[in-house]
Amino acid sequence: MLAAGLSSRMGSWKPAVDVDGIPMIRRSISNAVVSTNRIILVGGYNFHALKQLAGDFSQVLLVENPDYARGMLTSVKAALNYIETESFFIALGDMPYINNETYTLMSQFPFKDALFPVFEGKRGHPVLVRSSIFQAIRRTPDHLMMREVLRDCLVSEINVDDPGIHKDVDKLSDIERNREKS
Numbered sequence: 341m342l343a344a345g346l347s348s349r350m351g352s353w354k355p356a357v358d359v360d361g362i363p364m365i366r367r368s369i370s371n372a373v374v375s376t377n378r379i380i381l382v383g384g385y386n387f388h389a390l391k392q393l394a395g396d397f398s399q400v401l402l403v404e405n406p407d408y409a410r411g412m413l414t415s416v417k418a419a420l421n422y423i424e425t426e427s428f429f430i431a432l433g434d435m436p437y438i439n440n441e442t443y444t445l446m447s448q449f450p451f452k453d454a455l456f457p458v459f460e461g462k463r464g465h466p467v468l469v470r471s472s473i474f475q476a477i478r479r480t481p482d483h484l485m486m487r488e489v490l491r492d493c494l495v496s497e498i499n500v501d502d503p504g505i506h507k508d509v510d511k512l513s514d515i516e517r518n519r520e521k522s
Contacts, residue, residue: 341368342415343433344384344408349510353386355393359436359515363393367436372429372466373399375443380422381433382415384408410482413489417482420474430486431466437504437518438466445500452494457505463497464505 343365347354355365362370365381372379377399383390384405394400405418416430429443442457446468449455455468467486473493480489507518 341365341372341379341381341429341431341433342412343368343390344382344387344405344415345412346385346409350512352512353389354434354509355383355386355390357509357512357515359509362436364436364509365390365393365433368431368433368438369394369397369400371436371438371440372431372443373397374440375447376429380419380428382418384415407482411484413477413480413484413486414482416477416486420477423471423474425471427468427470429466429468432508434509435465435504435507436509437507439500439502439504442466442500442502442505446498449496449498451496454490454493454495456495456497457500457502458497459500459503459505462506464502465508466505 343355357364359367369379379400380403381394381400382403382405387404391402401422403418403422405415407414446455453470453473456463476489509515
């Protein structure tokens with residue numbers, strides 16, 4: 341789970357922002373932890389505060405990415421040395437509305453290299469990837485995105501009934517808008 345950025349569009353540090361009475365990162369972790377026995381939480385900016393917010397989850401391994409300012413892919417790369425499973429989710433800490441059922445459904449679905457959830461015809465997050473693409477991730481320049489890594493991969497899709505796969509929180513107004521739709 342990636343939570344290393346500066347939160348520059350938010351105006352305050354995203355992981356600590358209140359989402360329905362819970363810090364955003366705790367809500368994102370709680371939704372994901374249902375279907376996995378370990379979450380690698382990658383932080384960068386404000387790493388010590390992230391430890392304070394998420395350090396009490398026994399399933400969370402905190403990893404610091406000192407290169408976070410070079411791009412999100414550096415956070416994915418920082419996690420690779422700690423992944424011990426055949427497949428793993430790349431989830432974003434600023435997506436607290438993903439249903440835990442989505443993680444469970446995806447983890448039970450057969451796929452080759454990568455699996456995206458789809459809601460109303462549009463791909464979202466998290467993405468589930470095979471550890472067999474580690475080398476492709478490592479070779480990709482830091483300033484690029486995972487979509488460039490996945491261009492040469494066999495990508496599958498699974499339809500989910502979860503609008504949360506599209507709801508990232510970049511501004512405080514995103515939280516209010518999602519509250520109104522609930």
